[in-house]
Amino acid sequence: MRSFGFAEGSVVQEYGYDDDVDSTLREEIAKSTGQELVDEDYPDIADGAIGWWRDEDGDADDLADLLLDMKANLESDAALCWILVPGPRKDGHVTTDVIEEAAETAGLMATTSVAVNEGWQGVRLTAQGPRR
Numbered sequence: 001m002r003s004f005g006f007a008e009g010s011v012v013q014e015y016g017y018d019d020d021v022d023s024t025l026r027e028e029i030a031k032s033t034g035q036e037l038v039d040e041d042y043p044d045i046a047d048g049a050i051g052w053w054r055d056e057d058g059d060a061d062d063l064a065d066l067l068l069d070m071k072a073n074l075e076s077d078a079a080l081c082w083i084l085v086p087g088p089r090k091d092g093h094v095t096t097d098v099i100e101e102a103a104e105t106a107g108l109m110a111t112t113s114v115a116v117n118e119g120w121q122g123v124r125l126t127a128q129g130p131r132r
Contacts, residue, residue, distance in 0.1 A: 004122065005080050006033050006048050015040045015070055016052035022084070022120050046073045048080035050122075054092030063094070063102035067125065071106060077127035081108065084122045087115065099123050 006012050006029055014026070014037040029050070030036050038046065049070040053063055063083075070081055083103075085094040096110070103110045103125050112124040 004029060004048075004050070004082055004124075008032065008034050010047035010080075011035065011038060011042075011044070013038050013040065013042050013046035013049045013070070013073055014051075015049065015066060016057065018052065020054075021052050022116055025084075025116055025120070040069070042073065044073075045075050046079070047075050048082075049074060050082045050084060052084050053094055054086055055094050056092055060098045060101040060105070063098065064105035067102055067106035067108055071108065081125045082122045083125060084116065084120050087119055087121050090119055096123075 004025075010033045012029055012033055017039065026037060037050070051066055051070050053066065057063070057066075067081075067083070074081065083099060085099070086092040096113075100110050106125075108125040108127060110123050111126050114122050114124075116122050
């Protein structure tokens with residue numbers, strides 16, 4: 001089971017939900033945390049976030065805006081944050097350079113990349129450390 005590192009009891013906020021998302025992944029995260037995902041209108045602080053993003057959703061600046069929204073509700077800089085994009089051979093694929101550019105603009109850094117399934121891949125984002 002892939003829970004993306006979310007712990008039991010964590011509130012995970014979801015952005016960019018549409019009918020094409022991976023329902024199995026959503027169920028696995030809910031099972032590992034013991035609660036359903038909350039949507040982007042959740043009014044409180046979240047312990048982690050996932051965002052679904054497709055090429056047609058916009059450019060790197062639009063993605064950066066989404067990442068800033070995701071980051072704004074997180075409990076701390078150490079909170080888990082994942083952006084999920086269609087896989088390399090799928091319609092709507094977003095290239096790594098677009099994700100990295102958007103992450104940098106949002107004060108985040110793309111770290112781990114994992115295949116979710118045939119259709120989606122996930123990129124973990126973490127807070128950037130101080131620049132030297």
